[in-house]
Amino acid sequence: MPNISIRGKRMPQSPIRKLAPYADIAVQKGHKVYHLNIGQPDIKSPELAIEALRNFELDIIEYGPSAGFDSYRKKLAKFYNDQDIDVNFEDIMITTGGSEALLFALGSIMDPGDEIIIPEPFYANYIAFSEESSATVVPVNTVLENGFALPSMDAFEKAITPKTKAILICNPSNPTGNLYSEDEIKQLGEIVKKHDLFLIADEVYRKFIYDGDEFFSVMNLVGLEQNVIMIDSVSKRYSMCGARIGCMVTQNKQVIATAMKFAQARLCPPTIGQIACEAAIATPQSYFDEVIAEYKERRDTLVAELDKIKGVVVNKPKAAFYCIVELPVDNTEDFAQWLLEKYDLNGETVMISPASGFYSTPGLGLNQVRIAYVLKKEDLIQAVHILKDAIQVYNKQKEINTVEANS
Template identity: 60%
Template structure:
């Protein structure tokens, strides 16, 4: 029998999606599953984006330009300018989601066996992108006890080797919801300049910041033009996960030129989705005000409810729409399956994402889960009550 590649065998499973068969079986048994496991917002996509697709007059659904349409990239640059980020359309490559932008970035800056330092826990698919590129993820641990703040810069310094090519952050963070401060970004900027590294920032949750805090982009940091690469996406900003449109942004011309070669190999980003995404840029500011207000209420309710559950420790997110909770259990994977297979309250159960899959260090996060608060407030309260009852009877 022909053999599967070593790379294919080493590709990690998604900690978010691997429990789907258990959830589907529960639904077939008539159980209502409350999904806390995936960051699919329930917020409506802006009507202006949907109408742009419905009302277009295209007669041929043709290829777009490899780097994305010029008008769209010009409008993206204008969007960034409104956010105090000065770039041009030539600094932008439109990609098939932020995922492709991350793959292009890794392929452009690192060779097989090169290393990228990432604070953990981190978005689980970074492991997958790194495996596909043959890149080694080197984790630096952030801790729930201090809300997953940036680890001491000395911890990064200890991990830098001749094979280190970049530091990668997600800001605000998935799965932690942590928002890096301007001071923390400046510390990272100093270390990448000192060691001649890239700083890659996944900024797809830029709009989602709370408690009066503001997002500070690595592209706003002066003197970082050669080091900074931003990954962005419309998925969460406009509740358009299915559009699969993102972009890679850098003022480093060599990076953009190299990423363009990867982009040419996949021809072009999807045309209809670009039409929708371009129109979405005209979304009124009131849309975001309402969305942020809703997420703040959801966060506050979720955290307050979790803090009332005995033995649960939860970090308070300052951005995005996720939080990490440590539970009084040993194995969150087993607990998550048990919730779907063996437990319900009045025909309802919850699906959570075990957090171990968001760590690269073996053994970390085993008792933690990630919760996405993308459901209405009543459903979140109901979900935490089910978790509380489940923890009271779970034997592990």
């Protein structure tokens, strides 16, 4: 039998999606599954985007430009300009989701064996994207005890080697829900400048910030225009995950020109998705005000309910709609599968994402999960109620199994 590639063998499974077959089986058994595992908002997409799709009248859905439609890029540039980010449409490349934007960025700047420093825990697919780009991830650990604050600059300095090519951050953070301050971003900028590195920032959750905190984009770092690459997406901003439209933004013309080669190889980003997204840019601020208020209430509800469970540790997220939760179980990978395969409470169970998949350092996150608070408040309350019962049942079964094994 022919061999699978080494790269294919090294590609990690998604901790968010790999348990999906077990969830499917649970549903087939007639169980209701509360999905706390994936950041698929239940918020309605903007009516402007939906209306644009309803009025779609092209006779032929043709290839578009590899960089995306100029009309969309120009409106997107104005969107950023209105947020005090000084870019023009030629600094923007439209991509098939934020994932492709990051792949293009890594493919444009990383050589085999180059290292990219990432604060962990981080979005699980960063490992997969780095693997596809033959880059080596160098993690810098953050901890739940201080809200997963950005590591000290000394920690970054110690992680830098002659092979270091870039630092990658997600701000606001998926999976921790943390928000890096302007001061933290500027300190990171100083390190990037000192070592002449690229700074890639995944800023797709920029709209979801709570409690009066303010967002500071890496695109506002003065003197680092050639070092900074921003990744963005409409998936969460407009609750349009299926549109598969994102973008890569940089004022580094060489990076844009290199990324264009990758863009041409995949031909073009989705035409229909761009039509919907171009219309969505005109979405009024009132839409976001309502969405942010809803997520804030969901966050507060989730944290309040989790705090009622003995042994559970959780910080209140500052942004996005995720949090890392420490559970009183020894292995959340096993626990998450058990929830779907062997447990239910009155025909209901929950699906969670084991957090170990969001770390690249072996052994970390074994008793943690990522929870996405994208369900309505009533469902969040019920899901946590189920989780509380499940933890008790699971640990009791573990104790019984241990006693039987030792007898």
